[in-house]
Amino acid sequence: MINKLILTFILLATLLNAIDKGDIIKLYKDKNYRKTCLKAGDLYQKYKSDEEFLNIYAYSCLKEDMINRTILPIIKLYKTPESRENAAYYATILYQKKLLYHALVDDVDISYVNLPKTKYILSIIFNKFVSGDYNYKNGAYWFNDDDNGELSYKLSVETHQKTKKIFLRTYKNGKIVKIRTYW
Secondary structure, three states: OHHHHHHHHHHHHHHHHOOOHHHHHHHHHOOOHHHHHHHHHHHHHHHOOOHHHHHHHHHHHHHOOOHHHHHHHHHHOOOOHHHHHHHHHHHHHHHHHHHHHHHHHHOOOOOOOOOOOOOOHHHHHHHHHHHOOOEEEOOEEEEEOOOOOOEEEEEEEEEEOOEEEEEEEEEEOOEEEEEEEEO
16 A cells, blocks of 8 residues: 555656656746756757757757757757758857867967857857957956946856866956856
């Protein structure tokens, strides 16, 4: 009797926690990008041939600066021109992140690299870094916003949990408003 109750409880808990593509789309439409990215990762095997799902997955991960999670969708986005374009966009940003990490952690010159430009913040910082459009002081690279001067960015390498990571801090009028971490 107790085994049946436990089994029933486990089955009920599993059904209540089940999530499907409709739930992912709702999270996405509600702009809950972090949860969309994480939950879509759990459902990847089930929907790995569904390009709508894959685009939602990759875009949500990008919106949350979880760039490494775009790898799986990038691989599978190839059936339509729009999906190929999106895959190239996500791959460009991923590649820029990896090159920037390589340059900063391993002190490698990447000034010769010419990649497409995007409006994604890491892409903007990458292009400024490659072109030398920064100030270097106290072990960090400082970038100014071209538009209005209110925003600035500090790019540094720091060891966190025994791993070297890139920290990109966004400042507005001298105060930190966002911290992004990449590796």
